[in-house]
Amino acid sequence: GALTGPSSEAALVVAGGRVSVAEAVVRAPGPAGVSVSAGALDARDLAVSGPRQAAGDLGDCLLARRAEVHLSASELTACGGAAVEASRSRVWLDGVDAGGGEAGCLVFTDRSQADLAATLCTRHGPGLVAMEGSTVTAFGARFWTDPSIWVDCGSGARVVLLDDRSGKPLCAQTASKPP
Numbered sequence: 771g772a773l774t775g776p777s778s779e780a781a782l783v784v785a786g787g788r789v790s791v792a793e794a795v796v797r798a799p800g801p802a803g804v805s806v807s808a809g810a811l812d813a814r815d816l817a818v819s820g821p822r823q824a825a826g827d828l829g830d831c832l833l834a835r836r837a838e839v840h841l842s843a844s845e846l847t848a849c850g851g852a853a854v855e856a857s858r859s860r861v862w863l864d865g866v867d868a869g870g871g872e873a874g875c876l877v878f879t880d881r882s883q884a885d886l887a888a889t890l891c892t893r894h895g896p897g898l899v900a901m902e903g904s905t906v907t908a909f910g911a912r913f914w915t916d917p918s919i920w921v922d923c924g925s926g927a928r929v930v931l932l933d934d935r936s937g938k939p940l941c942a943q944t945a946s947k948p949p
Contacts, residue, residue, distance in 0.1 A: 774798060780805035780821075780833070791816055802830050803846070806837035806859075814842050822850040828873055834859040834882075841866055853891065856882045869893040875915060878904040878927075886911040896920040900927040909933050 772795045773781040781799030782791070788810040796803045796818040803818035804811070811834075818831040829850020832839065835857050842864040846853040853868035854861065857880040864887045868875050875891035877899040878884050886908040891897035897913025900906050901922035909932040913919060921927050923941035930939040 771795070772797065775820075776800040781818075783807075784809040784811050784837070788812070795819075802828075802833045803849070804831070805833045805835075806839055807835045808837065810838040810840075812840045813844060816841065816844040817847075818845070818849075819847045821848075828852065828855065829871060830855045830873070831868070834861060840864075852877045855879075856884065858882060861885070863887070863889045865889070867892075870895065870897065870915060874899055874920075875913070876906075878906055880904070891915055898929065900929050901925055903927055906930070907932065 775781050775798045777800040780802035781796045782804045784806040786809045791813040793815040798820040801821060803821045821829040821831055830852045831846035831849040832854045837859045840862045844866050846868040849869060849871040851871050852873040853870050853875045855877045859882045861884040867890045870891055870893045872894060874894060874896045880902045882904040884906045888910040891913045895915030896917045896919065897915035898906065898919045903926040906929045919929060921929050921940045928939050928941040
């Protein structure tokens with residue numbers, strides 16, 4: 771199916787409950803493409819294109835707040851803000867191609883947790899942002915942005931690249947030894 775905007779908040783809004791979407795296109799949705807707040811979204815073959823920054827809204831393709839999001843075999847393009855912005859959320863991205871906007875590509879804040887598999891970020895950087903204690907685990911994730919990854923180590927955020935040969939997490943918490 772196709773959801774075409776503009777809308778006042780997002781073309782697809784999930785506020786509580788669980789929603790499943792398959793083979794859908796979201797075009798010119800308004801301030802956000804998909805917004806999930808205190809609910810869950812399972813989506814496959816979802817294409818979101820064209821949210822724009824307006825009146826303080828970031829124009830994110832996917833915005834998640836205290837939510838659970840499973841997105842597979844999908845595409846997020848022409849995002850005005852971030853391709854994905856998540857706060858206090860649990861996010862799984864599998865086979866997702868994303869084009870970041872002014873805010874970057876994948877932005878995880880406020881203790882969000884994310885698993886990325888075969889995910890590609892292009893356009894504006896940073897490709898991956900982890901801050902405020904967020905944790906990201908990635909395998910086969912590519913960030914063709916500059917900068918590619920930004921982690922706020924001081925907040926306790928960390929990123930684990932499972933296919934990195936060193937096997938060391940970015941910003942790993944290390945136990946300090948007494949003098």
